[in-house]
Amino acid sequence: MSLNLFPICVSSFRHLSLLDISNNCLSSVPEDIVYLTSLTLLNVSKNCLVDITAICELSHLQSLDVTENKLTELPRSLWKLGRLKTFSCSFNEIICLPEEIGCLEVLTALRITNNKLSTLPRSFSNLTGLLLLQLDGNVFDHIPLQIFGCISLLELSLSHNIIEGSIPAKICSLVNLRTLNLAYNRVIDFPVELEKLESLEYLDISGNPVESSTISFGKLIQIQQLSASKCGLSFVPDDLTFNIISTLPLSICELNNLVVLELQFNKLSSLPEDFERLSNTLRQLDLGHNEFEVIPMSLFCRRSRLSYLCLDANPISEVPNEINNLKELTHLSISDCRRLKSLPEGLGSCTNLCTLEVSKNKLSSLPKTLSKLESLKYLNLSDNDFNHFPLVVCSIPRLRVLLYDQTEGRPLLPPECPDGWYQKSLLLYPEIKDSFDSEYEKFVLKSLCEILINNFPKENTHSLLQKIGFSDIMIESLEKQFPGGHNHIKRLKVAFEAWTGFTFEYENLGLNKKSRESYSGQQLSDSKDFNTSDILAQPDKKLLVQNQSLQSELCDTKESFSSNNKILKETNSNLYITSHRLLHIVHLIGLDQLHSKLMQYVLRAQQVRF
Numbered sequence: 001m002s003l004n005l006f007p008i009c010v011s012s013f014r015h016l017s018l019l020d021i022s023n024n025c026l027s028s029v030p031e032d033i034v035y036l037t038s039l040t041l042l043n044v045s046k047n048c049l050v051d052i053t054a055i056c057e058l059s060h061l062q063s064l065d066v067t068e069n070k071l072t073e074l075p076r077s078l079w080k081l082g083r084l085k086t087f088s089c090s091f092n093e094i095i096c097l098p099e100e101i102g103c104l105e106v107l108t109a110l111r112i113t114n115n116k117l118s119t120l121p122r123s124f125s126n127l128t129g130l131l132l133l134q135l136d137g138n139v140f141d142h143i144p145l146q147i148f149g150c151i152s153l154l155e156l157s158l159s160h161n162i163i164e165g166s167i168p169a170k171i172c173s174l175v176n177l178r179t180l181n182l183a184y185n186r187v188i189d190f191p192v193e194l195e196k197l198e199s200l201e202y203l204d205i206s207g208n209p210v211e212s213s214t215i216s217f218g219k220l221i222q223i224q225q226l227s228a229s230k231c232g233l234s235f236v237p238d239d240l241t242f243n244i245i246s247t248l249p250l251s252i253c254e255l256n257n258l259v260v261l262e263l264q265f266n267k268l269s270s271l272p273e274d275f276e277r278l279s280n281t282l283r284q285l286d287l288g289h290n291e292f293e294v295i296p297m298s299l300f301c302r303r304s305r306l307s308y309l310c311l312d313a314n315p316i317s318e319v320p321n322e323i324n325n326l327k328e329l330t331h332l333s334i335s336d337c338r339r340l341k342s343l344p345e346g347l348g349s350c351t352n353l354c355t356l357e358v359s360k361n362k363l364s365s366l367p368k369t370l371s372k373l374e375s376l377k378y379l380n381l382s383d384n385d386f387n388h389f390p391l392v393v394c395s396i397p398r399l400r401v402l403l404y405d406q407t408e409g410r411p412l413l414p415p416e417c418p419d420g421w422y423q424k425s426l427l428l429y430p431e432i433k434d435s436f437d438s439e440y441e442k443f444v445l446k447s448l449c450e451i452l453i454n455n456f457p458k459e460n461t462h463s464l465l466q467k468i469g470f471s472d473i474m475i476e477s478l479e480k481q482f483p484g485g486h487n488h489i490k491r492l493k494v495a496f497e498a499w500t501g502f503t504f505e506y507e508n509l510g511l512n513k514k515s516r517e518s519y520s521g522q523q524l525s526d527s528k529d530f531n532t533s534d535i536l537a538q539p540d541k542k543l544l545v546q547n548q549s550l551q552s553e554l555c556d557t558k559e560s561f562s563s564n565n566k567i568l569k570e571t572n573s574n575l576y577i578t579s580h581r582l583l584h585i586v587h588l589i590g591l592d593q594l595h596s597k598l599m600q601y602v603l604r605a606q607q608v609r610f
Helices: 008-012 029-033 053-057 076-082 099-103 122-126 145-149 167-175 192-196 250-254 273-278 321-325 347-350 366-372 389-393 421-428 430-434 439-454 456-468 470-481 512-519 556-561 562-564 572-589 594-605
Strands: 018-022 042-043 063-065 086-088 108-109 132-133 155-159 162-167 179-181 184-187 200-204 224-225 258-262 284-286 308-310 332-335 355-357 378-380 402-403 532-538 545-547
Touching: 053 076, 076 099, 099 122, 122 145, 145 167, 167 192, 192 594, 224 258, 250 273, 321 347, 347 366, 366 389
Parallel strands: 018 042, 042 063, 063 086, 086 108, 108 132, 132 155, 155 179, 162 184, 179 200, 200 224, 258 284, 284 308, 308 332, 332 355, 355 378, 378 402
Antiparallel strands: 532 545
């Protein structure tokens, strides 16, 4: 509901101290408002007021907000608001301020942005207690001298005016100034006296046609954020984006409180030798779109506190393993570096990393240590040179967003499958061969089965062999047959009737009771279909078949999916969860049309795990 008229009943609230009637359609303030003698805060912003004379009778008012109305001037009776501390009248059409504004001696914050001011009254210099002054978006063609009388100022903002020429040397009289914003004016010169502002923490001179020879910020030792983008500089002391800087001066290393440094879109190829002196405070560094062929080692000192690092669009060919020193790094972007073919193992030590952007490179593989990035939620691998999908990403536990668009990169090629594996699957479950629409679907199911088998918890292997009738001697024999011990056995096929007489949960094998009964008594006599190189016989037990050609082909798959063992709790439901994750990978490869069919194959894949 929007109000068109001021509620008369409000004037009877004599003890009211706060009144907010913003965001209405009020065109005037009634005279009865003077009865609200206890009012200290009044917000009438975003209305249609053209006059606020009645408000000036509220002598106890400390905060007044008339932003976004239709005011063209302020009343001369403004002096009556002797207790006013904060006054906001931005986004109106005020052309000038009355002399009486100088009577507001306790005023600490004044916001008059986006009006039509071009001058200030002489009395303005009386506002010696003013701490914040925002005059952005007006039509000042110079910095009014009256401002320099406001000696307590902590923040002065004059961006988006038409200030021309040089900044007056008197600006150094504002010794307490911490924030100075002169962005998007027509300033070409800064006085050397600017260095006397030793308390300055934030300086923005972006969008000014500054002459680089006139700038020297090296003595602004408290500076934390400096922005001078789009100034057309060819040489400058600190962070300036969208310029043509090729060299940074040593003075930048003296900015001991610098937190944010943006140097993108320049021509930098190196950093000063003492750059690591900034490592104790520097949190954000953007070196994108420069000419670095080698990443400076000064970025990777052990005491670094960098949380954001951008190295996009540089001709770098490698990332130093010393990146493992950036323990506080949360965002890393190394995209569009066309010579970059690999990432270092040390990247896995950046355990606080949340976002990793490595698109548009020449990456063909990823380090296995990426599985240690427990905080990583966003990963962009688009447009690289991967031959096969990097399965290590499936081991990143908290990954939420994975971008893998190969519009410009190399298309994926199906990996080769070990000989004999598919024939085994057909023998155990003959009906599968009639369920496929294409050879590619066969490949997908085979890959899915491979991964399910590899994820059987290795610690259960010994007990499983005992349950199906292996003696200790036979287990020893298997250990000799399979290098690395029975925990690394990749394929062990057992006749289904060998399970008869043993009592254990069928779910442990990913095989439900119905499937067991269906296959009970089946003989694996047609061993030629297995491409078997060796058959082990056990006295008084059924045949045990193993395919020696499959001992080591899928080691990488097993290691890549080792983290899945944590969630694989030997239940069909958890097997389904793991399978669903694999189906999602298939979907990323581009097999959208197979997604629904593969959901039907999950159970079959479980049935041929052993």
